[in-house]
Amino acid sequence: MTHPLARLLRLSGLLVGLGLIVEALTLLWSHPTAFLVFLLLGGSLVAAGVLLYLYAIATYPASPPQA
Amino acid sequence: MPYSTEGVVAVVLVTIALIALLVLRPSLVAARGGRILAFLCLFALPLLATGLGMSAQVEHSKSTSFCLSCHVMEPYGKSLYVDDSSYLPAGHFQNNRVPRDKACFTCHTDYTMFGDYKAKLRGLRHVYVNYIGTIPKEIKLYEPYNNRECLHCHAGARSFEESDLHKEIRPDLATNTTSCLECHDTVHNAHGLDGAKMWKEEKP
Numbered sequence: 328m329t330h331p332l333a334r335l336l337r338l339s340g341l342l343v344g345l346g347l348i349v350e351a352l353t354l355l356w357s358h359p360t361a362f363l364v365f366l367l368l369g370g371s372l373v374a375a376g377v378l379l380y381l382y383a384i385a386t387y388p389a390s391p392p393q394a
Numbered sequence: 395m396p397y398s399t400e401g402v403v404a405v406v407l408v409t410i411a412l413i414a415l416l417v418l419r420p421s422l423v424a425a426r427g428g429r430i431l432a433f434l435c436l437f438a439l440p441l442l443a444t445g446l447g448m449s450a451q452v453e454h455s456k457s458t459s460f461c462l463s464c465h466v467m468e469p470y471g472k473s474l475y476v477d478d479s480s481y482l483p484a485g486h487f488q489n490n491r492v493p494r495d496k497a498c499f500t501c502h503t504d505y506t507m508f509g510d511y512k513a514k515l516r517g518l519r520h521v522y523v524n525y526i527g528t529i530p531k532e533i534k535l536y537e538p539y540n541n542r543e544c545l546h547c548h549a550g551a552r553s554f555e556e557s558d559l560h561k562e563i564r565p566d567l568a569t570n571t572t573s574c575l576e577c578h579d580t581v582h583n584a585h586g587l588d589g590a591k592m593w594k595e596e597k598p
Binding site: 330332337340344347351353354366370373376377380384 | 403406407420423435447448450
């Protein structure tokens with residue numbers, strides 16, 4: 328069974344990774360829509376991932392996960 | 395401070411590679427080094443990449459192509475190519491008196507301490523109106539055009555300062571008592587361009 332910390336870190340990694348991909352793609356297009364997608368979609372995904380990471384380390388500070 | 399798109403994309407790719415490592419090997423965080431890695435790729439680097447990305451986006455938003463990408467601005471872009479130097483924007487654009495790739499921003503920002511931020515906030519409002527609000531039939535400036543924006547470049551320039559008429563009204567221009575646009579009154583005239591002769595740049 329996967330340790331909750333590992334599960335949360337995985338989810339956090341997926342959210343941050345997806346957010347960063349969205350942000351990078353919008354940088355290749357110079358248009359107001361790209362700016363909105365960067366801010367609203369990319370920014371939100373990264374923020375959610377970062378907050379989830381902070382929640383994970385605050386909730387499971389001394390529980391090292393095993394692979 | 396502007397950042398290049400390539401630089402931001404490089405930071406993003408490095409961060410994604412590190413995240414992939416952490417997602418595939420979560421046991422890494424059992425060690426101190428793994429916890430530092432998690433901090434870097436799930437906190438520090440994403441925030442850095444987002445900050446740099448935001449800066450790059452703001453830099454993009456200063457470009458002429460960005461402003462003209464909205465349908466409503468197309469006639470204003472067209473006015474930059476009128477083959478008539480009495481059109482103020484056309485004269486500036488075609489003679490490189492403003493950088494062509496930042497033509498709109500150069501004249502439509504405030505040359506004050508927070509002028510750039512003010513212009514960007516107005517830009518956000520424009521994006522909102524363009525997508526959600528109602529676009530007005532006639533687009534107007536929020537406030538009368540301030541001579542400060544003209545004098546930012548023209549003050550001290552020989553052709554400007556040595557003009558007899560400018561000498562006469564120089565104090566009034568400095569205090570905005572007389573607007574530059576009272577004499578230089580042909581500006582975009584965006585909706586009166588039908589049939590106007592257009593300039594085609596000759597490439598060397």
